[in-house]
Amino acid sequence: MRNFFLNSKKVAKDNDIVNDIDMSNIPKHIAIIMDGNGRWAKERKLPRALGHKAGVETIRNIVKACNNLGVHYLTLYAFSTENWKRPKEEVNSLMKLLVEYLKKEFEELNDNNVIINHIGDISKLPDVCQKELNDAYNNTKNNTGLVLNLALNYGGRDEIIKAFKDMYEDLQNRKLNKDSINSELIEKYLYTAGMPDPDIIIRPSGEQRLSNFLLWQCAYSEFWYSNINWPDFKKEDLIRAIYDYQKRERRFGDVK
Numbered sequence: 001m002r003n004f005f006l007n008s009k010k011v012a013k014d015n016d017i018v019n020d021i022d023m024s025n026i027p028k029h030i031a032i033i034m035d036g037n038g039r040w041a042k043e044r045k046l047p048r049a050l051g052h053k054a055g056v057e058t059i060r061n062i063v064k065a066c067n068n069l070g071v072h073y074l075t076l077y078a079f080s081t082e083n084w085k086r087p088k089e090e091v092n093s094l095m096k097l098l099v100e101y102l103k104k105e106f107e108e109l110n111d112n113n114v115i116i117n118h119i120g121d122i123s124k125l126p127d128v129c130q131k132e133l134n135d136a137y138n139n140t141k142n143n144t145g146l147v148l149n150l151a152l153n154y155g156g157r158d159e160i161i162k163a164f165k166d167m168y169e170d171l172q173n174r175k176l177n178k179d180s181i182n183s184e185l186i187e188k189y190l191y192t193a194g195m196p197d198p199d200i201i202i203r204p205s206g207e208q209r210l211s212n213f214l215l216w217q218c219a220y221s222e223f224w225y226s227n228i229n230w231p232d233f234k235k236e237d238l239i240r241a242i243y244d245y246q247k248r249e250r251r252f253g254d255v256k
């Protein structure tokens with residue numbers, strides 16, 4: 001097995017702040033709204049597509065860092081249900097980057113025990129993307145390491161509408177009865193069924209909104225924002241986010 005995922009001791013040498021993070025309280029599920037690729041490119045007078053390309057490099061580094069740190073789930077908002085409104089060339093370049101990423105990274109991710117999962121309605125994605133995503137999932141689903149959730153054609157409202165429709169069908173077919181509807185049951189109808197809710201949502205680039213991401217799941221998530229554009233987001237920024245997260249008091253509506 002190739003050792004691209006450093007162990008935590010090695011990470012600790014890389015950056016002082018790692019010495020201050022509590023390795024027994026690493027968030028189980030980190031979700032990231034990858035933002036600022038366009039601005040990163042604009043600042044450099046480059047086409048937007050090159051901003052997304054640089055963003056893929058960050059994905060690579062952050063996936064490795066999360067696996068090193070023992071994060072169980074990493075959900076990346078890669079393409080929203082609203083992103084179809086973007087110019088056709090930009091949508092095409094994002095789809096191309098996705099296929100390239102899966103082809104190029106598959107072996108290393110698989111060697112390092114990562115499950116390459118996706119959430120969202122991928123049936124609207126080009127056939128080649130669907131094939132790569134399904135192959136990547138089928139070939140890694142028995143791994144036991146980090147679950148990498150790529151959110152593609154994903155929208156929180158869309159996910160909830162889909163859950164309503166599926167539940168309605170099950171009610172009609174008498175697979176469900178009204179009295180069994182509760183939070184746990186609704187979660188079973190979401191793309192994230194069986195996964196813990198995100199402990200922390202990270203949004204770089206200075207924006208402070210949720211943009212239709214994990215609407216049901218983030219009821220008690222901690223939010224962490226920074227002004228760094230996604231292509232400039234480094235492992236140290238992830239560690240800072242975890243450090244800040246560990247300093248927060250999570251009360252889930254209770255009192256301490």
Ligand code: FPP
Nearest residue numbers: 034035036037038039055056078097098101
């Ligand atoms: C937001 O930045 C970013 C996106 C909508 C796409 C994110 C996708 C990638 C990083 C690469 C493709 C995905 C994979 C999984 C390989 P923006 O374009 O909205 O930035 P801006 O707000 O500065 O314009």
